[in-house]
Amino acid sequence: MLIFSIWLFTVVASTYLFKKVSGSLSLVKPNMISIIYYYSFLISSYIGGLLIALGIDDYYMIKRMDHEEYRIIGFVLLTILMILFPLTQLVVGRIIGFNSQLEFDRYLHEPVRTSVDKNRRIFKLAFGILAAISVMAVAYTLLKTSTVPIFELLKGNTSELAKMRIDASRGFSGIDVYIRNIFAIALTPVLSIIAFVYATQTKALYWKFLFLMLFSSSVLITTYDLAKSPIFFYIIMLLLAGVYTGRLKLNWRKITGYVIAGSVLLVGMYVSIQGVKEVQSFLSYNSGPIGRILLAQISPFFLHLDTFSHSIPLLEVKGLPSFIAGIFDVEQVRSARMVMENVFPENIDKGTGGVLNTIFLGEAFASFGYIGVIVAIIYIAIVIQIIYIVFLRLPKTPVVIALFIYFTINIPRTLVGGVSDFFFNPIWVLLTVVLGGLFILEQYFHMIWSFLTSKVKKKRVKA
Incomplete structure (x- = not known):
């Protein structure tokens, strides 16, 4: 009873804090902070954490835990996360002078600024080249994958899908992995969002064609390895693009329809990919889709606490990004793989074991113990709040909207993947640089060009 009372009080307090930080926790007005709260923290972590703390999870992962005291220790750390994270963000917002509700409402109602007329031709050319590169990267990824799981499923070959999925996700190395992760998986969906916004704003055939091409490629790259979550997150990206451009007005009737459609799709994927057909598997809280959502993501956190307290020494700098670990002449190690x-x-x-990703606290603990957990909570909360404020205050152009949506979806996913990506993420850096260049071409290229040419003319006159 005490554990449940603490959980309930924490949920109420955390909800209040996250609402103050985000500007809105309404499902009809989704934003980066509200998605973090609902998806990364409440649904994927804290509900399952309660079940584990109460000892009623009956989950296969937790049964592998050797020391039962980490049920309570893990719950306490999750409780600290639920309060300290939004509290840190609230302090950051107050220091910067951020009025979350006012600025988020303004952003929702602000009209979209498309490319300046003088920049339009060069911008369309640059975007077309990037779109071609991303589509070719998708094709390259499929060609370099020895056995494409989605194609095997369509052909009816379901005997070794689990192994094929692992091979498809881990069978890349060297330059191939950068082509796949950056240009195919990351860039293609973002470019499709830009094309979508331009297509809805301008109605031009050029943008409609590019969107159709990029949309098809995005669906293919998010489903080729039969991972279930990427396609759902891509659909949410499209919905957010509709909301942020004013083309889609969410209400509870529409949300209910989307949830039902998503549930049907998810059940269909479980039946076709994993062969789950028992009705009980879909209704049970610790198996099937519900168990995957509530327990599969948070259970590895408790295994991290158990493993790095007794079986494996703390990773320390080896758990940091590779370029930081390289400074200390050590090789980066991902705790999620070591726990597996x-x-x-x-x-x-058997070749079916991948990684046991979980809430970022797991990787923080694996590196620096309990101190690492507290430092990671404060540091990541500051980073995310600054990113959120910056995007709400940037000009609302298609390129900025697409990058904002990318981070809105990928930051919550990264929070349940690890902590090192928040110190340095090459995909985030490169994507920001590429889209930053597109933003300059979209809005300011003619100003820069005029400035440079005027300088040249002045030098000629002096000569």
Whole structure:
């Protein structure tokens, strides 16, 4: 009863704090902070954390945990996360002078600024080249994948789908992995959002064609390895693009329809990909889709606490991004892989074991223990709040909207993946640089060009 009372009080307090930070927790007005609260923290972490703390999870991962005291320790750390994270963001907002409700409402109602007429031709050319590169990267990814799981599923070959999925996701190395992760997986959906916004704003055939091409490529790259979540997140990106441009007005009737359609799609994917057909598997809280949402994401956090407290020493700098670890002449190690090897060695032997990703607290603890957990909460909360404020205050152009939506979806996903990506993420950096260049071409190229040419003319006159 005490644990549940603490959980309930924390949810109420955390909800209040997150509402103050985000400007709105309404499902009809989704934003980066509200998605973090609902998806990353409440649904994927804290509800499952309660079940584990109460000892009523009956989940196969937790049954591998050797020391039961980490049920309570893990719950306490999650409780600290739910309060300290939004509290830190609230302090940052107050220091910067950020009025969350006012600025978010202004952003929703602000009209979209398309490319300046003088920049339009060069911008369309640059965007077309990037679109061609991303589509070719998708094709390259499929060609370099020895067995494409989605194609095998369509052909009816379901005997070794689990192994094929692991091979498809881990079978890349060297330059191939950068082509796949940056230009195919990351860039293609973002470019499709830009094309979508321009297509809805201008009605031009050029943008409609590019959107159709990029949309098809995005669907293909988000489903080729039969991972279930990427396609759902891409659909949410499109919905957010509609909301932020004013083309889609969400209400509870529409949200209910989307949830039902998504549930049907998810059940269909479980039946076709994993062969789950028992009705009980879909209704049980610790198996099937519900168990995957409530427990599969948070259980590895408790395994991290158990593993790096007793079986494996703390990683320290080895758990940091590779370029930081390289400074100390050590090789980066991902804790999620080490926990998989330690807890489920039989899956590694069979070739079906990947990684046990979880809330970022797991990787923070694996590196620097309890101090690492507290520092990571404060640091990541500051970073995310600054990103949120910056995007709400940037000009509302299609390129900026697309990058904003990308971070709105990928930051919550990264929060349940690890902490090192928040210190340095090459995909985020490169994507920001590329789209930053597009933004200059979209809005300010003619000003820069005029400035440079005027300088040249002045030098000629002096000569």
